[in-house]
Amino acid sequence: MKTKxxxxxxxxxxxxxxxxxxxxxxxxxxxxxxxxxxxxQRRLHTDKFYNNKAVVTVLALENDRVIGRAKVIKxxxxxxxxxxxxxxxxxxxxxxxxxxxxxxxxxxxIAFEELKNQGCDIAYLCTDLTDPQxxxxxxxxxxVPLGRSHQYRGQSEKIYIENDxxxxxxxxxxxxxxxxxxxxxxxxxxxxx
Numbered sequence: 001m002k003t004k005x006x007x008x009x010x011x012x013x014x015x016x017x018x019x020x021x022x023x024x025x026x027x028x029x030x031x032x033x034x035x036x037x038x039x040x041q042r043r044l045h046t047d048k049f050y051n052n053k054a055v056v057t058v059l060a061l062e063n064d065r066v067i068g069r070a071k072v073i074k075x076x077x078x079x080x081x082x083x084x085x086x087x088x089x090x091x092x093x094x095x096x097x098x099x100x101x102x103x104x105x106x107x108x109x110i111a112f113e114e115l116k117n118q119g120c121d122i123a124y125l126c127t128d129l130t131d132p133q134x135x136x137x138x139x140x141x142x143x144v145p146l147g148r149s150h151q152y153r154g155q156s157e158k159i160y161i162e163n164d165x166x167x168x169x170x171x172x173x174x175x176x177x178x179x180x181x182x183x184x185x186x187x188x189x190x191x192x193x
Contacts, residue, residue, distance in 0.1 A: 051191025
């Protein structure tokens with residue numbers, strides 16, 4: 001059975017060229033603007049997501065236009081005394097008029113492969129767990145709902161506790177199982193993604 005070739009291309013960048021970075025920022029503004037409607041919401045968003053610099057950014061491009069994106073993020077954490085290389089996917093988005101065409105799924109698959117290349121033990125992302133389409137998309141690459149709270153520190157040092165995490169085994173099933181079976185809260189460090 002032949003697989004239809006996508007009408008967009010996927011590219012990985014360690015550093016975004018200025019013209020591409022501008023488009024990626026505009027895509028974020030379009031897709032995530034609902035989170036930043038008031039000054040207080042902007043402050044809260046900045047506090048929570050300040051430490052999410054990508055080690056690699058995966059973009060979907062249509063005729064040199066950014067139509068989809070995922071950031072690949074990496075940091076070291078400790079859980080129950082075990083050092084873990086925590087990878088993550090953040091800023092996953094697609095232009096509204098290009099949704100439901102497989103773009104986000106393609107970007108997420110490439111980004112997940114990059115987590116493996118980066119030597120991550122496990123991967124984390126936050127999402128709307130009440131949205132079955134999002135959960136299904138992430139499950140298709142290996143993520144499962146954490147099923148309990150996780151926490152992180154904002155730039156202000158405030159501790160945020162949330163219940164929207166999904167994690168996946170990347171290069172260490174042992175560390176993945178440790179977290180899934182452990183009752184302790186998962187602390188992902190400074191900043192969410």
